Amino acid sequence: MKEITLLKAATAFYDYTPDLPPHEAGAISFTPLQGGLINRSWLVQSELKVPFLLQQINTHVFSSPEDVQHNYITISQYAEFEFTGLRLPYPKYLNVRDSLYIDKQGNYWRAFEYIDNAFSVSIAQKPAQAKATAKTFAKFTAAFEEFNTGLLKTVIPDFHNLSFRHRQFLESLNTELYERMPKALPLIEELKNRERYIHFYELITESPENFPQRVMHHDAKIANVLFSKKNGKVICPVDFDTVMPGYFFSDLGDMVRSMACSVDENNRDFNRIKIRSAFYKAILDGYRSVMGKYLTDAEKKYIHYAGLLMIYMQALRYMADYLNGDIYYHTAYPEQNFNRAKNQLVLLQRLEEFLQKEYNIKV
DSSP: OOHHHHHHHHHHHHTOOTTSOOOOOOSEEEEEEOOOSSSEEEEEEESSSOOEEEEEOOTTTOSOHHHHHHHHHHHHHHHHHTTOOOOOOOBOOSSSSOOOEEOTTOOEEEEEEOOOSEEOOSSOOSHHHHHHHHHHHHHHHHHTTTSOGGGSOOSSTTTTOHHHHHHHHHHHTTOSOGGGHHHHHHHHHHHHTTTHHHHHHHHHHTOTTTSOOEEEOSOOOGGGEEEETTTOOEEEEOOOTTOEEEOTHHHHHHHIIIIIBSSOTTOOOGGGOOBOHHHHHHHHHHHHHHHTTTSOHHHHHTTTHHHHHHHHHHHHHHHHHHHHTSOSSOOSSTTHHHHHHHHHHHHHHHHHHHHHHHHOOOO
8 A cells, every 4th residue: 555645644633633723744654554355555643633444345345335424424423313322323424415535546444532541352262252242332333222223324235144155155056166065975965955944034124024234243253242341241243244134043143153163164173163162152141131121022942043044145155156166165174164164064954952951952
């Protein structure tokens, strides 16, 4: 990234200071921020103005940056003006109306409040962290219980559409990478044997009175929660690029997938994959403590299916990408997507066993 491009983008946001007399920012410095997998981010600091977070939107992933920004402005204004009690990092503007800067190369930039004295973690180390994370994303959805989801744009079509992901998987079976098929066949059969999850997902989509669409974060992981350095408590959720209308299983299922498992999806020691009972219970307890009064009877009845649906979906996606030649997920070695698919399939099996043993749920 050329320094001049960064400087122009930062200056565009620094130049507009509502409710204050115009003044220069002074010398400006940029610190790259690590952790984001999609967009590139910098902490922008200056001598005479408040620091902020500058971000370049990845247009390869988000083909319509205007829709991404529209969604964030819409939910942030609702959260503020409807007195929801939900804190979101406030967006910065270029003028009274615009919050996106477009440079000469056609790149899209935006800026946010920088929250100081905060930290994030990549893996939940304690059940209490998992519970706090679950409560955070539950509070996010609960804050928009009265919100009209029709006001939000669909930034990634079919993102958590299990039927669509299953069709992609079936299409990938026609791969011309024939050498990959023999190794994948046992996993493919296991995935096919669980097509009952597709039927349940279709039941969800056909029953809006029992399974309504709500505002979902769609990337509900502990890394997207800011904690206070002073007291360790949650400050707010972050990274709202995938906020869209969705079903009850999306955020809860993603938290089960990412926090209840003993290892992450890149682990190749499949014998180590287990469901951590205390973490699973903490996630469910935290989520229900907030969303319990909003969930329908059907959502409460099938709440344990959230993790099953999301893990199955991810296994399908990894296997499809492996058969298609690793065109979506970045890989560090040739068989990584195969190993990720196997990892998620083993995790799915462990969760099925866990739910039958602990909750007498036969799936």
